[in-house]
Amino acid sequence: MSHENEFKSLVWGAVLLLLAACVPLVANGYWMSIALTIAMFTVLATSWSLFSGPTHYISLATAAFFGVGGYLVGTGMSDYNMDFWTMVAIAPVVGAVLAFLIGIATLRLSGVYFVIFTLGLAEMIRTMVSWIQNNFTGSRGLYVLTDLTEADIYIYLVILAAVVYLAGWWINRSRLGFALRIIGNDETVARHVGINTATSKVILFTFSGFVAALVGALIAPRYTYIEPNGVFSPELSFIVVIMALLGGTGRLWGPIVGVIPFALLQEYINANYSSYSTLVMGIAFLVIVYFLPRGVVGRIEQLLAKRGRSTW
Amino acid sequence: MDIIITGLLLGGTYALIAFGLNMQYGVARIMNLANGEFLVLGALAAFWIFVADSISPILTMLIVAPLAFFGNWVIYKALLMPLVRRAKNKGQLEVDSILATFGMSFALVGIMVSIHGEYFTYSYLAEPFEIVGETFALNRIVAFCFAVLIGVALWLWLFFTRPGMAMRAVSVSTEASGLVGINVQKMSALAFALGGAVTTMGGTLISTFITLDASVGVIFTMKALIIIIMGGVGDIRGAIVAALILGLVETTVARLIDPGLTLAAAYAIFVLVLLFRPQGLFGRKPT
Amino acid sequence: MVATVLSVANATKRFGGLVAVNNLSFEVHQNEVMGIIGPNGSGKTTMMNLISGALRLSEGSVSLDGRFISTLKADQINQRGIARTFQLVRVLPGLSVAENCIAGMVFGHRRLWGDQARYEAGKLLSRVGLSGKETVPVGSLTYIDQKRLELARALASSPKLLLLDEWLAGLNPTELQEGIDLIRSLREEGITIILVEHVMDAIRSLCDRCIVMAAGAKIAEGSPGEVLADPEVVKVYIGEDI
Structure with missing residues (x-):
């Protein structure tokens, strides 16, 4: 990509972000709530695809990190009288450390082990947290009482999205991003050109853990009442995967192309046919695998390339 | 003693379920994450038929097995073969099959929830039975015996028949098997179908003593995967030992600490295996 | 000696x-x-x-x-x-020809990046006989060209x-x-x-x-x-x- 193009996409990104930041001015309660959901998934899916896009490791750990973030805010504020912002500062660090440990244990092995490990991770943390809560801290409800409105949280998430996009932009043009692309192509070659493959993967995975925990912490005031079964819902991980793959992980802005329609679809299904939401997720996975293996963005680029060739 | 026997009984059924997944992963080389849903389907069928006509789950198993065999065969031919064909390398097939089977898993859960959204509660052979002075539920013992029976039958088939030998050959090397005239595609489809049928039978058996619901399949997929990884992919002896260890540990944790922590215990084993013996209990160090 | x-x-x-x-x-x-x-x-x-x-x-x-x-x-x-080529040729299909070559000089014995790496890659590619093919998709290179590319990647680290x-x-x-x-x-x-x-x-x-x-x-x-x-x-x- 030339420097001129890069500058252009930066300007475009900035304009879109400003537009996104204006949503609270026009949106009412219902649409504000949907916008908040979209902002949340945009951050989660984009940071997910920074790691999983180039490496093809399917991480299902998002719910675990997200839950850790939300739960820490809940327990910190209810059980230890901590300030919301203090907990927001602590949560992502814990998420990052957790991701780091999981990364060094599983990322040196093949992709299957990693998927399986992350698959049950949220569930395991949930059962452990419930157990600790029931036996040691007493099963009190965890309240997150702040005077933040949905619009406030939304703005924080948009800022976080901007940071994630900038980080992604920087990673993509750095040696680290290049290393990840090589790893995704052929890990053996990657090692033989001098890349410490485990370290590169762990760095990115740690980053995604940091971001997911931060999102979980920031959005906690939205739910007011935190319980392990809610914040550690494994479904969240799958939705993030679907959204990111639906949009396409080949481009930094790919995931958001999947986030917006899928979030709206889910909203519609949950409101009207809530018993079918699992089935819809299943169909979404199948559609991605069989019809959109490179996501909507990849498909559009493919079509454009074809048209480009035929008009020449 | 009580814990050990209960643990071993549970482990026997786990071994059967893992056997099913092991055939799908070891021979057809598809990591089938919808495997647990077939287990739940087996349980659902048992529950349904038992409640409607009070037919014994053991009989249901005989009806369910060929259906599951056929269903899995169709899934392999219609949905997974195209992925095998289009995959440029092993990694891509792995990612594709993981995503596709996740899709099937969710779709099946969605369908089962719409059929029966509550727990599959029924009572079959919930009578006391005495072994070495301690009492156990008869249904656990019956399930264990049938699991052993099916397992032994499969083992005999794999080791003493021509198709069984062909299947073992494919599990060692798809390429070499093709070269010696084995129809690898046919064997893969057969193994996938057979694996699915075995897991479904396991589900029918397990439903006699554990109450399941439509969404619980993924937990069993996880357990089967943990067993396979602990035992070493394709290693039957390792899988049996791993299944018994898992059954024992889960039962011990449930009895002595908290039933809510069984999954955490299974996970702890998994982490230890990944850290110290990623090649499996009896596996050689990968080269 | x-x-x-x-x-x-x-x-x-x-x-x-x-x-x-x-x-x-x-x-x-x-x-x-x-x-x-x-x-x-x-x-x-x-x-x-x-x-x-x-x-x-x-x-x-x-x-x-x-x-x-x-x-x-x-x-x-x-x-x-130490740099190597593989018995069964291993190029990186998702990367361009130039990137394939640059891959060899970023992380290893030599650590170039940016314009300098691109310049070096151009030199190396013409050295192994691939000049003018920098933008060809790697998958459509002929067998000998893939081998050349692999050699360029190995040489890129100046081993x-x-x-x-x-x-x-x-x-x-x-x-x-x-x-x-x-x-x-x-x-x-x-x-x-x-x-x-x-x-x-x-x-x-x-x-x-x-x-x-x-x-x-x-x-x-x-x-x-x-x-x-x-x-x-x-x-x-x-x-x-x-």
Whole structure:
């Protein structure tokens, strides 16, 4: 990509972000709530695809990190009288450390082990947290009482999205991003050109853990009442995967192309046919695998390339 | 003693379920994450038929097995073969099959929830039975015996028949098997179908003593995967030992600490295996 | 006395009960082209994998410039200055031709990035005969061009020692001559090379010295002319065309 193009996409990104930041001015309660959901998934899916896009490791750990973030805010504020912002500062660090440990244990092995490990991770943390809560801290409800409105949280998430996009932009043009692309192509070659493959993967995975925990912490005031079964819902991980793959992980802005329609679809299904939401997720996975293996963005680029060739 | 026997009984059924997944992963080389849903389907069928006509789950198993065999065969031919064909390398097939089977898993859960959204509660052979002075539920013992029976039958088939030998050959090397005239595609489809049928039978058996619901399949997929990884992919002896260890540990944790922590215990084993013996209990160090 | 670049001492590699490389020792000197030859399955590629760090030695040691490298991982070994090509060509299909080449110079023995890397890649690609193909999709390159690209990637790290694993296999006579000339020119630049090869013409015209492997062990060492005349070597090669 030339420097001129890069500058252009930066300007475009900035304009879109400003537009996104204006949503609270026009949106009412219902649409504000949907916008908040979209902002949340945009951050989660984009940071997910920074790691999983180039490496093809399917991480299902998002719910675990997200839950850790939300739960820490809940327990910190209810059980230890901590300030919301203090907990927001602590949560992502814990998420990052957790991701780091999981990364060094599983990322040196093949992709299957990693998927399986992350698959049950949220569930395991949930059962452990419930157990600790029931036996040691007493099963009190965890309240997150702040005077933040949905619009406030939304703005924080948009800022976080901007940071994630900038980080992604920087990673993509750095040696680290290049290393990840090589790893995704052929890990053996990657090692033989001098890349410490485990370290590169762990760095990115740690980053995604940091971001997911931060999102979980920031959005906690939205739910007011935190319980392990809610914040550690494994479904969240799958939705993030679907959204990111639906949009396409080949481009930094790919995931958001999947986030917006899928979030709206889910909203519609949950409101009207809530018993079918699992089935819809299943169909979404199948559609991605069989019809959109490179996501909507990849498909559009493919079509454009074809048209480009035929008009020449 | 009580814990050990209960643990071993549970482990026997786990071994059967893992056997099913092991055939799908070891021979057809598809990591089938919808495997647990077939287990739940087996349980659902048992529950349904038992409640409607009070037919014994053991009989249901005989009806369910060929259906599951056929269903899995169709899934392999219609949905997974195209992925095998289009995959440029092993990694891509792995990612594709993981995503596709996740899709099937969710779709099946969605369908089962719409059929029966509550727990599959029924009572079959919930009578006391005495072994070495301690009492156990008869249904656990019956399930264990049938699991052993099916397992032994499969083992005999794999080791003493021509198709069984062909299947073992494919599990060692798809390429070499093709070269010696084995129809690898046919064997893969057969193994996938057979694996699915075995897991479904396991589900029918397990439903006699554990109450399941439509969404619980993924937990069993996880357990089967943990067993396979602990035992070493394709290693039957390792899988049996791993299944018994898992059954024992889960039962011990449930009895002595908290039933809510069984999954955490299974996970702890998994982490230890990944850290110290990623090649499996009896596996050689990968080269 | 010429400096020793690589020294392999009592290298042994076992896969379970199979001994793929058995107590093998040899040295490679500065600016030398050394050939490893031997029938199929004699352990040549395994030996290459042991040097590059793709496999771990069961016993023995490998040292580069007098320092042990046999405990290092492949990435660390590459950073010390050993680069390789693979027996079955491995290009990176998702990257452009130029990026494939740059991949070799960013993380290893040489750490270039940005404009400088692009400039170097252009030079190297024209060096191996790929100029003008920088933007061609890697998947549509011909076999020889993929091999050229792999060589460019290996050279990109400016290695002290280059391992070529049957790099000349599968080329037609014209391409083969080009390939031989290319390797010779690398040697003239001062790169030390280990060559695993079945093409005996290449061995004769390129190598200063050869070792011959059979069933994992070294059975002969010397100039190509000497070892190919050795009765024992002829014996292990019976049925193969030399």
